[in-house]
Structure formats: structure tokens, C-alpha cells
Amino acid sequence: MLLQKTILFRLGSRNFQWAKVLGAFLAIITVLMLIKSAAVMFDSWQTVRDFNKCTEFSGVKDLANLSSSEQLLAQLRYEDCKDSLYEITGAQIPGAETSLTSRQAATALASPMAGFFFWAILFMLSLFLLFNKTVVIPIEEVEQVSRPFKRK
Numbered sequence: 001m002l003l004q005k006t007i008l009f010r011l012g013s014r015n016f017q018w019a020k021v022l023g024a025f026l027a028i029i030t031v032l033m034l035i036k037s038a039a040v041m042f043d044s045w046q047t048v049r050d051f052n053k054c055t056e057f058s059g060v061k062d063l064a065n066l067s068s069s070e071q072l073l074a075q076l077r078y079e080d081c082k083d084s085l086y087e088i089t090g091a092q093i094p095g096a097e098t099s100l101t102s103r104q105a106a107t108a109l110a111s112p113m114a115g116f117f118f119w120a121i122l123f124m125l126s127l128f129l130l131f132n133k134t135v136v137i138p139i140e141e142v143e144q145v146s147r148p149f150k151r152k
Contacts, residue, residue, distance in 0.1 A: 007139045023129030030123040037119050041112035047088045048105045054081035055098045 058077030059066065066074060082093050085100075089108035093100065100108075129135065 017133055019129045019132050019135045023126050023131070026126035027123065027130055030119050030126050033119045034116070034123060037112065037116040041109075041116050044089045044109055044112045047085055048091075048100060048108050051081060051085050052099050054084075 055078060058081060059070070059074040078098070085108075086092055090111065091100070091104050091108035093104070
């Protein structure tokens with residue numbers, strides 16, 4: 001035989017509405033983090049988009065036609081392009097590759113987009129808390145009644 005009890009966890013009361021206070025603070029934090037994650041996402045998109053232009057500008061593709069000092073300068077510019085891509089997106093370009101593959105571009109953009117959507121979902125949750133006076137969460141507790149043992 002099972003005994004079921006339902007316990008109600010109530011967040012908020014008539015005197016003080018904890019749900020609205022928690023929702024307001026969460027809304028402020030999530031709006032700030034949404035702005036930050038959107039900026040990171042757009043920086044990542046711009047860096048991935050402009051990586052091929054950066055490598056063309058460096059002149060690393062025409063190393064044979066350059067003098068030794070110009071070759072060194074082209075390699076330094078190319079390393080700067082690779083370093084900025086890594087610092088902003090976390091994507092690494094192997095050795096002598098001068099362009100991004102579509103897989104590398106997708107991987108570089110996935111993390112900033114996931115962060116943006118995470119904060120967007122938390123913002124929706126904060127709006128839910130902000131516009132409700134009380135939040136009631138039913139918690140079900142199941143107890144199993146033990147039968148008495150007979151001694152012989």
C-alpha cells in the first residue's frame with residue numbers, strides 16, 4: 001500500500017512577493033548578459049567572415065614573389081590573422097592553411113550562438129517570475145507503508 005502526499009512549495013505571499021523580486025533581478029542580469037553575448041556573437045561572425053580577406057591582405061599566398069623581408073612581414077601578418085581568429089572564436093587553423101573550412105566556421109559560431117540562446121531562455125524565465133504574484137510548485141511525496149512483522 002502506498003501513501004501519497006502532495007506538498008506545495010510556494011514562492012511569495014501577500015505581504016512580500018519573492019517571485020517578482022527574483023524575476024526583476026534575473027531580468028536585469030539576463031538583459032545585460034544578452035547584450036554581452038550578442039556582441040560576442042557578432043564579433044565572431046565578423047571575424048569568421050573576414051578571415052579570408054585578412055589572409056589575402058597579408059600576402060602569404062604569394063610568398064615566392066616576395067623578398068625575404070616581405071616574406072617575413074607577410075608571415076607575421078598571417079600569424080596575426082590566425083591569432084585574432086583564435087582569441088575571438090577559439091577556432092584554430094592548422095599549419096599552412098590559408099582559409100577556413102565550413103566545419104571550422106560552424107564550430108567557431110556554435111558556441112556564441114548557444115550562449116545567446118541560453119541567456120534568451122533565462123530572460124523568458126525571468127519574465128515568467130516577474131509577471132506572477134506567486135509561484136506554486138507541487139512536490140509529490142510517496143511513502144510505502146511497511147507491514148508489521150509477526151514473531152514466531
